[in-house]
Amino acid sequence: MSSTWTLPDDLVVPELPADHPGPGAPIPQHWGRCFGCGDDQPSGLKMDFVIGEGLEVIGRLEVANRFQGGPGFIHGGILMTAFDEAQGMACSAALRAAVVTGHFETDFARPIPLGSVLEIRARVEGTVRRKVYTSADARIVDGPLADPEVVVASSSGLFVTVGHEHFEKGRRFADGLPGPDRDVSAF
């Protein structure tokens, strides 16, 4: 795999929040209609997440038939979406802040068959002002071609922290709205 991605020299590695739960703690979906994690989005990925070690989160994706690209294999854009969701979740869990994706790149190392279960480990590498540098890798842990030792894809992404006013702009286009109880500090 190759990448043009480089981390800046002035990267700051954040401290975990004092009440950060330990590895294995479930991370709630950030809202039900999200294409990545929502359980109220029938066409979505329906990913599940738990806290990992340190600044890492662990996501799980069941590669359903509707995620097909080339015959028998996952669509590359679906895989990027899964990485995007996982890396965004890592930001949110580590920083307790809302983020949006600014820049994203993915290496596709192996074809991933339908019926696989993918484990995506995503982490915050560090921050520079509002910029959050993240990385992630994916392994097939169940189903056809499962081999938890082999990284089948990896990803790097720059996220930018935003205030709630960012989402106010989308309110009138929204298909439903997050409830008033939505709280990223609920991890």
Ligand SMILES: CCCCCCCCCCCCCC(=O)SCCNC(=O)CCNC(=O)[C@H](O)C(C)(C)COP(=O)(O)OP(=O)(O)OC[C@H]1O[C@@H](n2cnc3c(N)ncnc32)[C@H](O)[C@@H]1OP(=O)(O)O
């Ligand atoms: C409701 C709450 C939800 C919570 C969700 C949490 C869970 C998430 C899970 C969901 C996961 C799914 C998530 C999704 O799918 S999010 C959906 C996809 N992403 C978007 O729609 C974002 C669209 N872009 C924007 O809104 C603005 O451009 C943003 C907000 C990103 C920045 O505009 P803003 O005017 O605010 O700030 P700024 O321009 O001063 O930039 C600030 C800094 O950032 C640097 N920069 C900016 N862009 C890039 C770039 N492309 N490459 C490299 N660097 C970039 C910039 O140079 C500057 O750096 P520096 O000057 O400090 O050095």
